Amino acid sequence: MSDLENLLDYRIAVDKTQEQYSPANNQRFVKISEREDRSDLTMSLCKIFWEKTFLQTWNDVFIDKGFFELSLFPMLVKELQPQTIIELGALNGGSAVWFADLLEIFKIKGSVYSVDVDLSLLDDKAKADSRIHWIEGDCHQISQVLPPDLLKTLPHPWLVLEDCHVNTIGICEYFHNNGLQSGDYLIVEDTNKLVPQYWGARWKDSPELDRIERKIDDLREWLKDREDEYLVDTHYLDMYGYNVSKNWNSVFKRV
């Protein structure tokens, strides 16, 4: 094959794949009961991927996302065009800055709210980023951190990310009752049980890892009577294989 023929073949393969897996052609949105809690990722792969995860930065600030999410979330942001992004768990601020940059890149006039119980963890560069509404507060008291009166003022669609690993079900319930509308996205991060297994080998007896371990089970329980309202978006979960990211079945669209 000549280079030109190769290129044409490649282009045809791209078109075919995009047609075959087009979100419109697929049964993209499914109930959680139709999904298995497993992943094509294996522990041996995670050991390779996560070994140097603390070296990962966005614009020089540590960002605690897996590289699958780093690829998938920008596509979701572009598609959803969120007017409000609410992130629970800011850490050094890398992911909030990344979301603010994504909004800017895609020319979306949205706002980013990022919450942490301890904003002293913020990197100076992130702290100086005036595009982000930094909120210090305890997500155990989520109604005080993001009161209903504030939520009422925030334009939709929303992208809400729980990445603080506390009060997960309380947080889901709160947003369910205070603003999540049809079309909004709710992402509960780190539901992949390989996450606590991997870090558990380093940090024994960690209550946070115990909570992470239970996340997907708690979520399934919470969704028992709501599985028609929050559909799992397989497009952003299975692009690289079944549940290949740190999230198992926990990218939801409210319908």
Ligand SMILES: C[S@@+](CC[C@H](N)C(=O)[O-])C[C@H]1O[C@@H](n2cnc3c(N)ncnc32)[C@H](O)[C@@H]1O
């Ligand atoms: C996994 S990190 C967030 C990572 C960040 N979103 C990123 O992608 O770079 C979890 C954060 O949750 C915060 N956190 C823990 N307990 C919290 C609580 N009760 N309320 C609010 N934030 C909390 C921690 O301080 C920590 O910074």
